[in-house]
Amino acid sequence: MTADWPRAVLLIGVTAALTWVNVVGIRQSAWVVNALTIGKLLPLALFIIAGLRFVVLTWGSAPHPGSVARWDPVAPLRSLAGALTALPPISLRQFSAAALLMIFVYGGYDVVPVPAGEALDPRRHVPSALIMTILAVMTVMTLAQVVAQSVLPDLAAHSTPMADAAALFLGSGGALLIGAGSVVSMTGNNAGQILTGSRMLFALAEHGELPAFFGRVHPRFRTPANAVLFTSIVAVTLALSGSFAKLAVVSAVARLVTYTGVAAATLRLRSPQFATVVKPATFVAPLGPLVPALAMIVSLAIVAGATREQLLGGGAALIVGALLFSSQPSGRRER
DSSP: OOTTHHHHHHHHHHHHHHHHHHHHOHHHHHHHHHHHHHHHHHHHHHHHHHHHHHHHHHHSOOOOTTSOOOOOTTHHHHHHHHHSOOOOOOOHHHHHHHHHHHHHHHGGGGGTTGGGGGSSOHHHHHHHHHHHHHHHHHHHHHHHHHHHHHHOTTGGGOSSHHHHHHHHHHHHHHHHHHHHHHHHHHHHHHHHHHHHHHHHHHHHHHTTSSOGGGGOOOTTTOSOHHHHHHHHHHHHHHHHHSOHHHHHHHHHHHHHHHHHHHHHHHHHHTSGGGTTTSOOOSOOOTTTTHHHHHHHHHHHHHHHTSOHHHHHHHHHHHHHHHHHHHTSOGGGSOO
8 A cells, every 4th residue: 555545544534424424414414514614714714814914014004203193994905905926927828727726716606506405495595695605705715815925925936825824924823724724625625515416416317317326315314325425436536546736627627618508508598499498587697698608708718728638637527427418318318
């Protein structure tokens, strides 16, 4: 066994625990996801609050001797602006690589509606949850970037920028806390992916678009146990086979292709000729076809910047999904 066996044991153990929780029930799964979410947000909140205070106090200008001190509401913003490190010019390839990772960071919002079938009032709660998720992620990530970029003059040279930045204003304990928060964050991500991924498989099987194996429900817990087990096996296999950055990019490429397909389907299926086939929309986005058209352009532009290896990885993920879909006889699919 190689020197990586502790990592393998940890990954398998964590995945097994998350699998068991998801098989036991949706309520228990939601509790775990919520607890892990809080566990990763608390270190981030401390990092942001303490970091902003450190930057403002470090870069804030002291009152001129003899002047009357008065509160200046713009002073903290000037301090932050002065502290931000000017990043070196980047190439189009670097921009594309960063954009792909950003898609992974912001990608969690799209799975919010997946477990809606097991929610009490999805029509009321899912739309607000979608909006709040996007706004919360945008706020947290932007503020964390501002702090890290303000504290570290050579941000791009650090492999663990947030932990290194925390060490400057929170000490070694703060760096350790950020590192632990990263572990909790990825555990929560895995928990959410097992929860939502298994429900996607179950829904497709329920509509006859995947083999019935994925639609079987546990006789006691009434959860899609087979879909949960399959999702967990795929997750731990991928985790053991590659690095986080590579897997994140592959996930982003596959996700962007899916986004493009969904946007194209929106334009197509909302045309008058499908009025008798497609149910009326419960929500209509403003600006008509402009939003899905822009979504397609942005998604394809980011995918175009991916490397050959990244495109092959994302394509492989899509091919596996297509093979699963094609394995189901078309006559059994719900129309």
